[in-house]
Amino acid sequence: MAPYETDDSAQAADEADDVRTGRHRAARYVVPVAVVGVAAATIGLVPALASSGDPDLPKVTAQQLIEKIAKSDVQQLSGTVKITTDLGLPDLGGLASGFASGAVKGDGGSSADPQSKLMELASGTHTLRVAADGPDKGKVSLLDNASEYSVIHNGKDVWGYDSKSNEVYHATAPESAGAKGKAPHDVPATPKDLADEALKSVDDTTSVTVDGTAQVAGRDAYKLVVKPRQSGSTVGAISIAVDAKTGLPLKFTLTPASGGAAVVDAGFTKVDFSRPAASTFAFTPPKGAKVTEGDDHESAGKTPRHQGPDKAFPKGDESLRKGDKDLAGLDGVKTIGKGWSTIAEFDTGGKGMPSGGAKGSSGNSDVDGFLNSLGDHVTGKFGSGTVFSTRLVNALITDDGKVYAGAVTKAALVKAADAAH
Template sequence: MAPYESGDNTGAAEVDDLPTGRRKAARYVVPVAVVGVAAATIGLVPALADSGDPDLPKISAQQLIEKIAKSDVQQLSGTVKTGTDLGLPDLGGLESGLVSGVARSGDGSSADPTSKLTELLTGTHTLRVAEDGPDRQKVSLIESAAEYSLIHNGKDVWGYDSKSNEVYHGTAHQDAKGRKGHTEEPPATPKDFADEALKSVDDTTSVTVDGTVRVAGRDAYKLLIKPKQSGTTVGAISIAVDAKTGMPLKFTLTPSSGGAAVIDAGFTQVDFARPAASTFDFTPPKGSKVTENDDHASKGSGKDFPKRGDGLAKGLEGDEFAKGLKGGGGFDVLGKGWNTVATFDTGSKGGLPSGSAGGDLGGFLGSLGDRVTGKFGKGTVFSTRLVNALITNDGKVYAGAVTKDALVKAANAAK
């Protein structure tokens, strides 16, 4: 195992010295966690760091990771700006339409959190967040002349879309161990992103302390995560860690191809004082349409407010995730570390849809990709600045945070 190195190569520690929770499923979480992170938002925001490098005591990468692991912030309020730049082609708003259609395909309410939060798949977003322990959280998505709020207060979960004046109401359930239910929503805060990134750390990764920075008016250390392997599209991940609380304040992922960040999420303002109790109060406005989903929540459908940071990660841990990949209709995992490729068989021969059923869809999709050949046969690679996917003519899919050449190599090796 390669050591974690501090900026001056002091205080090195082995990966196996990390808390157990930080080493779960390192082999499997890439590229799926990275894909999940990348899918959280599409857009680009400016750098969120303040000017000036604070003078802080030296700390090793091992100590900084342990500081993150021990961080237990229970109360906060603040503003988060998030966005990514995957370099997707301009489809004239088609992406937004598709996302909106998916969002409306559930219970039909625009206030349903599992539908509304899919809007984070596109655009640049500003979120207001507040938390007071495990039973009170609020996230507000600030939109043009409108706002969507998701509120968890005790047993109640409320979603309110001011644009449509629709309300969602659910009940937070508990499992047999007394844990509150949560939904598999996209990451939203820097902590959510950081939790996912740290799971990918193994002996194929270099981790160092890269100086200090000020974020949202607070002193922070910079943790730098870089793949040692070639063939990955991930260049580096930088996490600004609050020097006092150990909570991640900013997350930036840059691609190996260079240029602007693919993902940039950070607090522009944060306060660790307890929010006012009224922050979490909600009464449906007069004339609003209220959709009740108590039955779904009590059965654990996932339509409940998550504990912050427990969304996407929950399905990516340990043996349960590995079994899910290997199970019927699931994924197989090829490669190691940052060069991991997820693959599955669609069961559909002929590659991209075509003919009368697909109309011109196959030709349209094909125009967005690159035709490739190899021992595996023929196929099309669809590329972004982070996540790439190869669809072969015999119906197999290979996807990962790897280059086009790495995908072709993986497909050849799988034959």
């Protein structure tokens, strides 16, 4: 089926302001996408959605479709989501999980803490079972061959349970956790979580069009496509399959500008909009399970996991409070540029990693060779450094300890470092 709109249509320019207005409505449902560790602007598209034929649906504009997402009021659902992530990193499998769990445990925590599971979603293919019943009941289960990990939000309680280790994590849900469609404890589990973040990035540097229809999980859907207009971005575009009846995003797929396989591909394979059984959200720690209280962990001086937005970002930096909040995790972080070409800049306060240049800078040829295998040595007005790359996000670490990172090309990072010199 031919696209309903193209980027160079006469209507596209007239809709630019309307799209930005719709973006603000959609932003009400934002959920952080910690799994990829970057701002939502780093998210892109796959060319086509798996379908069993293009359904014949009434024509809609991009603005109308964004508003449909923003107005979506799905309160109950259950289903299965398949998510594949390919950042071009080795498939760490259990190593990533073990590293995350060890880091949490070393801090006095639990392998059942949801934060310890995020790294597992950073590579490979995973199956999630999700359910929701209103703003105060939600469940996400990560299924493995011989085990299952679940996060359950039921009223004031948030539970995490790791059947493999028989550990339980318990915390009190923050008052703000009742956002519609939000996965419990900020676990980025559904296409909606990803789509809401992506729509937050729509501005005048972005093209938004409707590109036909598809069927996802047996549901008729429209395909919304978001592409950066700027050069220098590693992002290709965003494709979101939007349920024609409810407005709920059913599939979200991501590829880089360089093409190839999707970087993130998350979509429902099954979905049911009837109310799940109340027992779905009931949880009692199994006999013999180790239970860690999240509130006790925080009061002991550990990193808080339920910070409000005003506490999560450096004071006085209004540009970060209003804009690239996902880049504000480090004190002193600054942003260069805007839109899809935004680069985060911060100083580590010390020496950077040895660049492994032609002459070597570490004093150890083995170390230099190893670093060369991980990244590319670059030079410029800023001096020298190493660029470490994934299929989507690149980071330049200079020899004097400065870091420049974003969903931009290596050349864009070097240019930013030179300009800041």
